[in-house]
Every structure is written in structure tokens, then in C-alpha cells.
Amino acid sequence: MTTFDFDIAIIGGGPAGLIAAGQAAEKGAKVVLIEKNAELGKKLLLTGNGRCNVTNALFKTSELVREFGKGGSFLYSSLSRFGPQDIMNFFEERGVKLKVERGNRVFPVSDRSTDILSCLYGYLKEKKVNIYRDAQVINMIVRQNHIERLILRNKELTARRYILCTGGKSYPQTGSTGDGYRWATMMGHSVTPLLPSLVPIKVNNDWVKSVMGLSLKNVSISSFLEGQKKESRFGEMLFTHFGISGPIVMDMSQHLLELQKSGKVHVLIDLKPALDENKLDARLRRDFRKFSGRKLKNALNELLPQKLIPPIIDLSSLDPDKQVDHIDHGERLRLVSKLKGLPLDISGSLGFKWSIVTSGGIELKEIEPGTLKSKIIDNLYLAGEILDINGPTGGFNLQVCWTTGYIAGISAALSLY
Ligand SMILES: Cc1cc2nc3c(=O)[nH]c(=O)nc-3n(C[C@H](O)[C@H](O)[C@H](O)COP(=O)(O)OP(=O)(O)OC[C@H]3O[C@@H](n4cnc5c(N)ncnc54)[C@H](O)[C@@H]3O)c2cc1C
Numbered sequence: 043m044t045t046f047d048f049d050i051a052i053i054g055g056g057p058a059g060l061i062a063a064g065q066a067a068e069k070g071a072k073v074v075l076i077e078k079n080a081e082l083g084k085k086l087l088l089t090g091n092g093r094c095n096v097t098n099a100l101f102k103t104s105e106l107v108r109e110f111g112k113g114g115s116f117l118y119s120s121l122s123r124f125g126p127q128d129i130m131n132f133f134e135e136r137g138v139k140l141k142v143e144r145g146n147r148v149f150p151v152s153d154r155s156t157d158i159l160s161c162l163y164g165y166l167k168e169k170k171v172n173i174y175r176d177a178q179v180i181n182m183i184v185r186q187n188h189i190e191r192l193i194l195r196n197k198e199l200t201a202r203r204y205i206l207c208t209g210g211k212s213y214p215q216t217g218s219t220g221d222g223y224r225w226a227t228m229m230g231h232s233v234t235p236l237l238p239s240l241v242p243i244k245v246n247n248d249w250v251k252s253v254m255g256l257s258l259k260n261v262s263i264s265s266f267l268e269g270q271k272k273e274s275r276f277g278e279m280l281f282t283h284f285g286i287s288g289p290i291v292m293d294m295s296q297h298l299l300e301l302q303k304s305g306k307v308h309v310l311i312d313l314k315p316a317l318d319e320n321k322l323d324a325r326l327r328r329d330f331r332k333f334s335g336r337k338l339k340n341a342l343n344e345l346l347p348q349k350l351i352p353p354i355i356d357l358s359s360l361d362p363d364k365q366v367d368h369i370d371h372g373e374r375l376r377l378v379s380k381l382k383g384l385p386l387d388i389s390g391s392l393g394f395k396w397s398i399v400t401s402g403g404i405e406l407k408e409i410e411p412g413t414l415k416s417k418i419i420d421n422l423y424l425a426g427e428i429l430d431i432n433g434p435t436g437g438f439n440l441q442v443c444w445t446t447g448y449i450a451g452i453s454a455a456l457s458l459y
Pocket residue numbers: 053054055056057058059076077078079082083084085086088089090091094095096097177178179180207208209210212213216217218219220221222397398399425426427428436437438439440441443
């Protein structure tokens with residue numbers, strides 16, 4: 043009879059691997075968690091700007107799945123088994139108090155992602171999971187749709203089941219370098235096209251450098267492909283030295299990059315979405331009466347952040363030194379038009395290096411949704427960002443990891459008996 047070093051070997055010590063390891067060990071399996079970094083959860087520590095947006099308290103599965111687009115139906119049954127309420131209970135029962143903020147975003151009360159990671163460490167210790175750190179898996183030896191063993195830098199290792207949790211390609215500086223995609227392809231899995239998602243966007247317009255650091259609230263942006271309007275978002279955004287970022291831009295980034303494959307893409311920023319053109323024109327007339335005698339460049343302070351005034355005047359082809367009393371109807375309308383549609387030409391993104399998640403991944407049709415088991419390799423399970431599922435900001439992406447890690451861990455363990 044073949045003897046194995048472990049029942050289950052889990053590759054990748056991010057959120058998916060951590061929860062999978064604990065769950066598998068809780069079901070009685072002898073588990074090893076293999077991580078190439080010196081520490082587990084390097085990316086987890088960066089989440090939510092170091093505060094960790096653990097999940098989203100959207101408790102109705104039917105509403106939750108909509109956030110994951112085409113990946114939503116795949117996730118339906120597993121989210122019903124282990125959804126946001128379950129991961130919140132998991133942490134709360136282990137002493138990490140949580141709070142719900144705007145947009146149902148859940149954070150630890152301490153605002154420290156280290157508390158989430160420490161809790162998971164404690165859990166693995168309690169369940170006696172073997173942890174290999176500084177241990178890079180270099181290859182997998184596969185024979186007849188079956189993984190025989192793993193090749194690490196200094197040793198080989200065998201297990202009865204393997205769970206692949208190596209994450210995506212985003213923020214490779216944290217260890218997520220896309221190794222899992224390479225092995226999955228080698229084993230016969232398909233990988234859908236990989237794109238940076240939730241990523242800052244680069245633009246061709248030089249003037250944005252002059253407003254770098256400016257954050258705008260309650261604005262809307264709309265995307266256009268070859269002049270045709272596509273989608274809009276409302277909320278908060280930020281100008282950077284290379285382009286635009288912030289919540290609504292990040293959430294729209296995947297869509298913008300997809301559009302770019304088909305042609306020229308630009309966005310229009312509506313700086314005053316609550317006012318239609320007529321109301322905005324009336325507002326300008328009121329301001330110009332109030333600031334009678336002033337130059338245009340000194341008469342827009344109540345309407346716009348200071349930094350935005352010069353580029354808006356310039357883009358409207360107006361003279362900043364002209365007295366507001368002499369601005370005519372046509373000139374005012376040019377101003378209104380730019381305030382309602384500040385144009386930016388999209389040139390690309392900051393790429394995987396700065397993208398929060400990777401869109402695309404292992405083809406879901408090749409994985410059993412109820413167990414996360416590969417339909418191609420008989421002793422392989424997959425969980426986390428490596429799958430072709432991603433959601434918007436707000437805790438949804440970590441929830442994918444908790445849910446799929448939990449199901450993969452339990453299913454792999456139960457398949458042993
Ligand atoms: C800056 C930032 C902020 C984020 N904030 C949030 C947030 O607040 N809320 C949210 O929901 N999501 C957030 N995300 C997304 C979330 O962090 C990821 O979706 C999540 O970490 C993916 O988990 P994972 O376990 O699938 O993979 P990862 O976290 O990427 O972990 C994979 C692990 O596998 C290891 N590994 C890779 N290859 C090998 C190998 N060959 N051998 C051994 N080990 C290997 C890596 O070192 C890594 O530790 C954020 C992402 C970033 C970059």
C-alpha cells in the first residue's frame with residue numbers, strides 16, 4: 043500500500059489556503075499548508091488599506107451572487123453553505139469583534155488586518171496544521187490525471203489530495219505570481235484570459251498631473267467606446283499623476299480594459315450629477331452675479347475645488363482673466379458642457395503590479411461547484427482568486443476565498459473516508 047506524507051497538501055497560504063487548511067484539519071485530515079513567503083497571508087495584511095474589509099454583509103444569497111457576474115451562479119450553492127454571516131460568526135466566535143460600515147463593508151473593530159491573520163494562525167495551530175514557510179512549490183508531477191507528488195525547492199512531498207490556492211497575478215510583490223495557472227494548464231485545465239481588475243487607470247491627458255491628489259465625492263463617470271455611451275458609476279474618485287483611481291474608477295476598470303480591446307475609449311466625468319444643464323447654467327449665472335467684477339478664474343471657487351478651476355477654464359476654451367460680467371451665454375454653455383462631461387482618454391492601466399484582483403482564471407466548467415474538485419485531475423481541488431471569479435470592491439473578493447476555501451477544505455477531507 044502506498045504511504046503518503048500527508049492526507050492533504052494545500053499550496054498557497056493566503057485567505058483561501060488558510061481557511062481550507064483549518065477546515066480540512068478540523069475534519070480529521072493530516073494537513074500541510076505550503077507557502078513560499080517567510081510568512082503567511084502577506085496580501086491579506088494589505089487588504090482594506092491595512093484594515094481588512096473581511097466581507098460584505100449582504101446576507102441574501104440571491105443578491106450576493108449578482109455581484110460576481112457570470113461567476114455568481116457557480117458560487118450559489120457554496121455561498122448558501124458558507125456565506126458572509128458564517129465567516130463573520132467564525133471570526134466573532136474566535137474573539138475578533140467586527141463592525142459594518144458604509145456599503146455593508148465589514149471590518150474588524152480594531153481596524154487591523156493583523157487581527158484577522160492572527161486569528162487564522164491561532165485556528166491552524168489549534169487544528170494542528172503543519173505549516174511549511176519559505177517553501178516554494180516548483181513543480182507538480184502528474185500521471186494519468188492524478189497528482190503523484192509535489193517538488194519543492196529542497197524536497198519532494200506526497201499527499202492523497204491537493205488544494206491549489208496560489209491566488210492570481212495581482213500584486214506579485216506579495217507572492218501571487220500566477221504559478222497555479224501554469225500548473226493547471228499543464229494538467230489540462232483551461233485558463234480564461236487574465237486581466238488586471240480593480241486597478242488604477244492611465245489617461246492620455248497631461249492636465250491631470252496638475253490636479254494630482256484631488257479626490258472628488260458624489261461625481262459620476264461614464265464610459266464611451268468610439269463615442270458610444272456604455273456604462274456609468276456614481277461615487278468617489280481620485281486624480282493621480284498618471285490618471286484616475288478611487289472606488290468608482292477601480293470598480294469600472296475591468297469594464298474599461300475590456301472595452302479597450304474593441305476600440306478607442308474615453309470617459310466623461312460629470313462633476314455636478316445632481317444638476318441638469320439648465321440648473322447648472324442658472325447656478326453659474328447666480329455665481330457670476332454674486333462675484334460681479336471678478337475675473338473668471340476667481341469666480342468658480344464655490345462651485346469647484348481650486349485645483350480644477352484652471353483645467354476646466356482651459357478645456358472650455360475660455361480666458362481665465364475675462365471678467366465674469368462679460369461672459370456670454372455661449373461661453374457659459376461651454377463651461378456647463380465641461381462641468382457635465384470632463385473628458386479623459388483612456389490609455390490603459392497600471393497593470394497586475396497594482397491591481398487589487400485578477401479577472402479571469404481557471405475555467406469554472408472544469409470544476410464541480412459543490413465540492414471545488416477538478417473534473418480533470420482526480421485528486422485536485424481549487425479555491426480562491428485562482429478561479430475565474432471576481433467581484434467589485436467591498437469585501438466580495440475575500441468572501442470568494444472564505445467560501446471556496448471552506449468548501450474545498452471540507453470536500454477534500456471528506457473524500458478521504
Ligand atoms: C492592496 C490590496 C487590497 C485588497 N483589499 C481587499 C479587501 O479589503 N477586501 C477584499 O475582499 N479583497 C481585497 N483584496 C483582494 C484579496 O486580497 C485577494 O482576492 C485575496 O488575497 C486572494 O486570496 P487567495 O488566497 O486566493 O490568494 P493570495 O492571497 O494571493 O495568496 C496566495 C498565496 O500563494 C502563495 N504562492 C504562490 N505561488 C506559490 C508557490 N509556487 N509555492 C508556494 N506558495 C505559493 C503566495 O505567496 C501567496 O501567499 C485586496 C487585494 C490587494 C492587492
